[in-house]
Every structure is written in C-alpha cells, then in structure tokens.
Amino acid sequence: AQSVTQLDSHVSVSEGTPVLLRCNYSSSYSPSLFWYVQHPNKGLQLLLKYTSAATLVKGINGFEAEFKKSETSFHLTKPSAHMSDAAEYFCVVNTGFQKLVFGTGTRLLVSP
Amino acid sequence: GAVVSQHPSWVICKSGTSVKIECRSLDFQATTMFWYRQFPKQSLMLMATSNEGSKATYEQGVEKDKFLINHASLTLSTLTVTSAHPEDSSFYICSARESSLETQYFGPGTRLLVL
Numbered sequence: 001a002q003s004v005t006q007l008d009s010h011v012s013v014s015e016g017t018p019v020l021l022r023c024n025y026s027s028s029y030s031p032s033l034f035w036y037v038q039h040p041n042k043g044l045q046l047l048l049k050y051t052s053a054a055t056l057v058k059g060i061n062g063f064e065a066e067f068k069k070s071e072t073s074f075h076l077t078k079p080s081a082h083m084s085d086a087a088e089y090f091c092v093v094n095t096g097f098q099k100l101v102f103g104t105g106t107r108l109l110v111s112p
Numbered sequence: 113g114a115v116v117s118q119h120p121s122w123v124i125c126k127s128g129t130s131v132k133i134e135c136r137s138l139d140f141q142a143t144t145m146f147w148y149r150q151f152p153k154q155s156l157m158l159m160a161t162s163n164e165g166s167k168a169t170y171e172q173g174v175e176k177d178k179f180l181i182n183h184a185s186l187t188l189s190t191l192t193v194t195s196a197h198p199e200d201s202s203f204y205i206c207s208a209r210e211s212s213l214e215t216q217y218f219g220p221g222t223r224l225l226v227l
Contacts, residue, residue, distance in 0.1 A: 032214060034215075036218070041221070041223070042220055042221065043116075043118075043205055043218045043219050043220035043221045044205070044207075044218040045218070046215060046217070046218075049214075049215060051214065090155065090156070094214065098144065098161070098209065098214075099158060099161065100146075100158070100207075100216060101158075102155045102157075103155065104154075104155050105154075
C-alpha cells in the first residue's frame with residue numbers, strides 16, 4: 001500500500017533561513033507525490049506535484065522538492081523562509097486509485 | 113487555477129439535527145469529488161469518493177447512512193450529516209478533480225460544531 005511519512009511534526013526556522021520539510025514515501029510503483037499547504041482554518045493549496053517527469057519539481061512561492069527514488073524521499077525545500085510561510089504542510093501520495101493518502105503534517109514555524 | 117468553494121464555512125447546530133454542506137467547482141467540471149474530515153491538529157482522512165451520477169464509495173468505518181453524499185451535477189456535491197452528534201464536530205473539506213487530470217483541488221473547508 002502507498003503511504004507517506006513526514007519525519008518532523010514541527011520545524012522552526014528564522015525568517016530568511018532555508019526550509020527543509022522531510023517526507024519519505026512507500027510505494028510498490030512509481031508514485032505521484034504532492035505537497036499541500038494549509039494555513040490556519042483554511043483549505044489546502046497545492047504547492048507542487050511530481051508525476052514521473054523531472055525529478056526536481058518547482059512549485060509556487062519559491063518552494064521546490066526533489067524526488068529521490070534511491071532514498072524514497074520527496075523533501076520540500078525553500079532557500080529563504082518568509083513569515084507568511086508559517087503553516088501546516090502535508091506530503092501526499094496518490095494511491096493509484098485516485099485516492100490521496102496524507103502524511104501526518106509538519107507545522108512550520110517562522111520567527112522574525 | 114481551479115477554484116472549489118464550500119458553503120457554509122461555519123455551522124453550529126443542535127444535536128439531532130441534520131446539516132448539509134455544499135461543494136462546488138467554480139470553473140471546471142468535476143467528474144469526481146472527495147470528502148475529507150480533519151480533526152484538530154490531525155491530518156485529513158478520506159471519508160468518501162463520489163462520481164457524478166452514481167453512488168458514493170465510502171471508506172471503511174464511515175457510516176453511509178449518517179453521511180449522505182449526493183453528486184447530482186458536474187459542479188456540485190453535497191454532504192449531509194444526519195442526526196448530528198457532538199462527536200461529528202470537525203472540519204470537513206471537499207476536493208474536486210477534472211476527469212482528465214490527476215490533481216485534486218480543495219475547498220476552503222466547513223467547520224461544524226454540534227452542541
């Protein structure tokens with residue numbers, strides 16, 4: 001079965017420093033992977049998606065993620081954090097039956 | 113980008129009453145819509161998948177008689193929580209998918225509080 005594991009429940013960074021949110025996946029075939037962001041009391045916004053094209057995926061707001069099959073990872077990065085990046089981030093895998101399985105989420109805290 | 117709306121955004125109701133939540137795709141036709149539930153500080157759990165014109169497929173453990181889903185058109189799906197109880201209080205989020213695309217677009221969510 002397809003699943004994702006988000007290794008950190010909370011990540012704290014200072015504004016202007018790099019962001020790294022970790023995600024490992026488990027899949028019996030080449031998966032489709034997504035990162036979504038959720039701001040407080042809001043719905044989810046798609047940041048980026050990997051669907052077996054380029055392994056380095058660029059998303060919105062300066063985020064990017066790299067698909068590494070050898071490490072079964074799909075970590076989300078951003079070179080410089082902004083205060084507005086503070087939110088909950090979900091790594092998500094498509095099960096192949098059009099169902100999405102969500103990770104447990106990582107809360108990103110950005111301090112001035 | 114594709115926009116999905118939900119109505120209402122907030123609802124407070126008494127125990128035993130029924131509540132209907134609407135999910136609309138505003139600028140695309142959604143052949144499939146999904147309903148999720150999110151408890152505080154937790155991840156999203158898929159409740160059911162609905163395809164336009166057919167019965168919804170519920171995930172294991174979700175009572176289909178309690179959570180009635182209707183997907184009568186390509187732009188509208190509704191979730192009705194029947195005889196709501198305090199334990200049904202949660203954040204309900206819908207998503208919609210175009211037939212030819214893989215990406216799901218999420219609505220802003222509906223917060224339900226049952227007193």
